[in-house]
Amino acid sequence: MSIHDLELAFQDKIDNEIKIEPKDWMPEAYRKTNLRQISQHAHSEIVGMLPEGNWISRAPSLKRKAILIAKVQDEAGHGLYLYAAAETLGMSRDQLVEDLNSGKAKYSSIFNYPTLTWADMGAVGWLVDGAAILNQVMLCRTSYGPYARAMVRICKEESFHQRQGFESLLVLSKGTKEQREMCQDAINRWWWPSLMMFGPKDSESTNSDQSMKWKIKRKTNDELRQNFVDMIAEQIKLLGMTLPDPNLKWNENRKHYDFGEINWEEFWNVVKGNGPCNKQRLAARNKAHDEGAWVRAAAMAYAEKRKNKLKTKAA
Amino acid sequence: MNILIKKFYYGDIPDGASENEKPNTHKLSETSWPLWEVFMRSKQGLDHKHAGSLHAADAQMAIENARDVYTRRQEGISIWVVESKYIHASNPDDSEMFYEPSEDKVYRHPTFYDLPDEVKHM
Numbered sequence: 001m002s003i004h005d006l007e008l009a010f011q012d013k014i015d016n017e018i019k020i021e022p023k024d025w026m027p028e029a030y031r032k033t034n035l036r037q038i039s040q041h042a043h044s045e046i047v048g049m050l051p052e053g054n055w056i057s058r059a060p061s062l063k064r065k066a067i068l069i070a071k072v073q074d075e076a077g078h079g080l081y082l083y084a085a086a087e088t089l090g091m092s093r094d095q096l097v098e099d100l101n102s103g104k105a106k107y108s109s110i111f112n113y114p115t116l117t118w119a120d121m122g123a124v125g126w127l128v129d130g131a132a133i134l135n136q137v138m139l140c141r142t143s144y145g146p147y148a149r150a151m152v153r154i155c156k157e158e159s160f161h162q163r164q165g166f167e168s169l170l171v172l173s174k175g176t177k178e179q180r181e182m183c184q185d186a187i188n189r190w191w192w193p194s195l196m197m198f199g200p201k202d203s204e205s206t207n208s209d210q211s212m213k214w215k216i217k218r219k220t221n222d223e224l225r226q227n228f229v230d231m232i233a234e235q236i237k238l239l240g241m242t243l244p245d246p247n248l249k250w251n252e253n254r255k256h257y258d259f260g261e262i263n264w265e266e267f268w269n270v271v272k273g274n275g276p277c278n279k280q281r282l283a284a285r286n287k288a289h290d291e292g293a294w295v296r297a298a299a300m301a302y303a304e305k306r307k308n309k310l311k312t313k314a315a
Numbered sequence: 316m317n318i319l320i321k322k323f324y325y326g327d328i329p330d331g332a333s334e335n336e337k338p339n340t341h342k343l344s345e346t347s348w349p350l351w352e353v354f355m356r357s358k359q360g361l362d363h364k365h366a367g368s369l370h371a372a373d374a375q376m377a378i379e380n381a382r383d384v385y386t387r388r389q390e391g392i393s394i395w396v397v398e399s400k401y402i403h404a405s406n407p408d409d410s411e412m413f414y415e416p417s418e419d420k421v422y423r424h425p426t427f428y429d430l431p432d433e434v435k436h437m
Binding site for chain 2: 021023024025070073074077080081084087092093094149150153157296297299300302303306307
């Protein structure tokens with residue numbers, strides 16, 4: 001079969017909702033796009049542990065501490081599911097980790113914002129995980145089998161993340177004046193970065209939309225962002241708080257909420273590495289990796305030694 | 316400020332979008348842990364089913380890591396691990412020759428046989 005025939009057969013499978021599996025033929029660009037996206041997703045889970053890990057030792061109660069530990073542990077697990085999916089596309093785990101640590105690979109910019117108060121833990125769970133879930137639910141139906149399976153597992157676990165975040169803010173919203181102010185402040189700081197998580201506007205696109213054609217993605221940035229705004233604009237009423245956007249308003253004609261313009265200059269600055277915490281996050285990852293080197297080496301040496309012992313016994 | 320915006324999706328930032336990109340400084344000289352496939356029985360009476368894969372130095376560590384990664388919510392009560400290099404798989408290119416012969420053998424299914432309604436318990 002010529003490349004052209006293979007491509008036609010490949011697109012035919014996609015159009016008929018047949019998943020692509022690791023050993024199947026796939027266009028090089030499909031492999032690359034998936035590898036880049038899955039690895040960025042994995043890195044986001046791993047770096048995403050940092051802003052929350054920051055609060056484990058300072059959680060206000062044992063209950064909140066246990067919840068936060070469980071959530072951070074989930075994120076480590078999600079990173080591992082996704083790394084495993086990325087590896088099926090032919091890149092080694094070592095290379096994936098290396099690309100994150102060297103700054104070559106990207107992760108979601110949202111994790112380059114600092115978590116300043118306890119209320120940020122609630123806002124991150126509700127807004128950041130809420131935004132991530134919309135994307136992840138869509139990705140459960142993505143065309144690459146290993147990615148879709150990882151996402152199904154992740155979605156099952158992720159919903160607790162958002163619920164605990166909202167519940168945590170709900171408690172603050174019914175607390176003292178100081179707690180209510182803290183709650184509103186966290187929402188103010190996390191709202192716009194959460195909207196930025198969905199990426200540039202559809203209208204800014206000059207590229208043809210290959211990801212949609214290949215069903216790697218099934219909804220555009222703007223569609224997902226609108227879903228998110230509609231969802232949050234209703235939920236915030238229950239908190240008795242407000243979103244920091246004077247242009248946020250129900251549009252009866254569109255049956256959607258209208259909202260203000262995102263600060264795209266800030267968006268690109270953070271993507272380019274100039275966000276509040278970019279350097280700190282990478283430094284933390286590198287430190288952990290370097291300081292763990294002896295553990296990895298020791299485990300390998302121990303396994304080797306035991307293997308040799310078994311061999312000697314058998315001989 | 317004139318910024319050229321190229322479209323990409325959440326979780327899909329194009330290569331080279333960073334100004335601070337550093338060249339790879341670390342060497343990939345460390346010996347890496349081998350890859351293992353994990354199979355789990357979710358409850359007594361069911362088969363072990365493929366759950367995913369992970370890296371570990373040896374079988375014991377693979378089982379312990381599988382416990383942490385795949386059973387945080389009581390998803391399993393028994394774990395098998397096998398080093399991925401020992402798994403042999405059929406080739407998708409052969410699937411026509413391999414699986415199609417069973418397609419035209421409808422008589423292997425009970426629904427192929429038309430029986431009168433009066434026949435009970437069959």
